[in-house]
Amino acid sequence: LAKTTQPISMDSYEGQEVNITCSHNNIATNDYITWYQQFPSQGPRFIIQGYKTKVTNEVASLFIPADRKSSTLSLPRVSLSDTAVYYCLVARGGNSGGGADGLTFGKGTHLIIQP
C-alpha cells in the first residue's frame, strides 16, 4: 500500500477552517483515501473517505486532485473539541474482501485548536 506523508502537527484557532494535506505518491488504481480522527484514550473514528474529486459529509470535506497523489482534509469552523490526531490512510479497494488485511496507520497529524 502507498505510504502517506502528513504534517506532524498543526495549530489553528476556533472558528477557522483547517486544511490538512496528505501526500500518497504511490497510490494504486484501486486504492482509496480514508481519514480517521483519534482523541486521547479513545479508538480512532472514521471521518471520511474518497476515491477522486470531492467528497463532503456532515463533518468534513475531502479534496482529491486528478492525479490522486495527494488529498486534503478540510474541517470547517473548527472548535476546541476538534483537537485530536488525524490520520490519512490509503486503503486497498476493489471487490469485497480485496482489502481485508487491515489499515496501515502512520503517525498522524496532531491538530491543536486554540481559543
Next chain:
Amino acid sequence: DAGITQSPRHKVTETGTPVTLRCHQTENHRYMYWYRQDPGHGLRLIHYSYGVKDTDKGEVSDGYSVSRSKTEDFLLTLESATSSQTSVYFCAITLDTNYGYTFGSGTRLTVV
C-alpha cells in the same frame, strides 16, 4: 461505539502469565481486527479475521494468537505476557473493506 465492546477495559498482569482480551460485536460484520498502540509507533496490526475460523497475521503478531469461533467474538491471547506487550489494544470491525472501520474503546494492558 455501540455495537463493539472490548473487555476488560484495564488489566494488570504479571510477566509470564497468559492473558485473553475479548472483542464483541453486535453488527454481524465479517471483518475484525486487533491493533496495538504505543507511543512513537502509532497503531499496528496484530491479527485479523475475515470470517469464523478464518484469521491471519498482521505486522506484529509474534507472541499473540487469536480465535474466532463465532461471528461476534474475536479473542486475542498473549500466550506468555512480557513487559514489551504493555500497550493499549484496540479492536476494529468493518462490514466490507470498502467501508470505514469502527474501533472499540480499547483495553489498557500493563505487564509487570
